[in-house]
Amino acid sequence: xxxxxxxxxKVVERVDLIRKKKWPWRLDILPFAIxxxxxxxxxxxxxxxxxxxxxxxxxxxxHVLALLFTAxxxxxxxxxxxxxxxxxxxxxxxxxxxAKFSGSKEVVPxxxxxxxxxxxx
Numbered sequence: 001x002x003x004x005x006x007x008x009x010k011v012v013e014r015v016d017l018i019r020k021k022k023w024p025w026r027l028d029i030l031p032f033a034i035x036x037x038x039x040x041x042x043x044x045x046x047x048x049x050x051x052x053x054x055x056x057x058x059x060x061x062x063h064v065l066a067l068l069f070t071a072x073x074x075x076x077x078x079x080x081x082x083x084x085x086x087x088x089x090x091x092x093x094x095x096x097x098x099a100k101f102s103g104s105k106e107v108v109p110x111x112x113x114x115x116x117x118x119x120x121x
Contacts (some may be wrong), residue, residue: 013099017091018082018107027080028070032063074105088112 006014023029039059044052070077078095085091089112096106 009099011099011102012096014097016078016095016097017085017088017110018078018093018095019085019091020093021081021083028063028066032059032066035059074107078107082107 024033036059039052039056043055047055066080070080074095082093082095088110091110094108094110096108098104
C-alpha cells in the first residue's frame with residue numbers, strides 16, 4: 001500500500017510520498033548503461049565503425065530524449081527518478097498534484113522536524 005493523501009481542497013488535490021532512487025538504479029541511467037555496454041560488446045566488433053557510430057547516435061538521441069522528458073513531465077520524472085513509499089519517514093520528497101485550474105504538478109522536498117520535548121523544571 002502506497003501512502004497517498006487525498007486532500008481534495010481548492011488548491012491541492014493529492015500528495016504522494018516518494019523517495020529519490022540511488023543514481024545507478026534510476027531508469028534514465030541503468031538501462032542506457034546496459035545498452036551502451038551491449039553496443040560496445042556486440043555492435044562495434046561486428047559492423048563497420050561508421051555504421052556503429054550511427055547506432056551510437058541513435059542510442060544517444062534516445063538517451064537525450066529520456067533526459068528531456070524528465071524535465072518536461074513531472075509524472076515521467078517521478079516514474080524514472082523516484083520510487084513510491086508508504087512511510088512518511090522513508091520519504092524524502094512529495095509529488096503535489098493541484099486541483100483543476102490551480103497550477104501544475106510539482107515535486108517538493110520533504111523536511112521532517114524533530115519534536116523537542118522540554119521537561120518542566
